[in-house]
Amino acid sequence: MQDGVTKIIINSQVSAEGQSEDLKALAKLMNNEPVNLNKYFDYAQRRIKEINEDPEMREKIMLYETRMLEREQAAGKAGYEQGKADSVKIILENQLNNGKTLEQATEFVRNLKLISDKELEKIIDLYK
Structure with a gap:
């Protein structure tokens, strides 16, 4: 993953x-x-049972899972916003490469309404 995390997905079905x-x-x-293979699986099954029977632990796990989901959604939104900004840069550069002035290219991108005017100004500053 881009954040340096390795995720392993197992389809147990x-x-x-x-x-x-x-x-x-x-x-x-x-x-x-039920699994009867070795002491590691015995321990895992015991801990799962203990956690499932402990309302406080289950609540903590649900809270943790909720926070992880929120974090993933926030990261997804940040990535989405960065993607729009990157697209604006590419469009702007294409406009400039096709003979448009910076003002004309800016107006073209502004009319696409991909990002806010404030964010667009930050990008335009890179080209001044």
């Missing part, structure tokens, strides 16, 4: 045929099925 016993057991654990 598909057949684990041909996979390692550990991966098969992990898929079962993810599907809330």
Whole structure:
């Protein structure tokens, strides 16, 4: 990922045929099925049960998941806004490369209403 995080996605709903016993057991654990493989899975199942039975822990987990979702949505919005600003720069440069003056190019981009006038002015300052 761009933020340096490595994410591993496991689809526990598909057949684990041909996979390692550990991966098969992990898929079962993810599907809330009992697993009898080794002490690590025994510990995981015990902790899951303890957490599920503790209302305070469940609330903390739900709060954490909500915050993570909000963070992802904020990052997505920031990325979206940056993408619009990058698009404006490309359009502006294309206008300039096609013989338009800075004023003409600015007016063309302003009429597209991709970003606010304030943000557009910041970009225009780069070309002055």
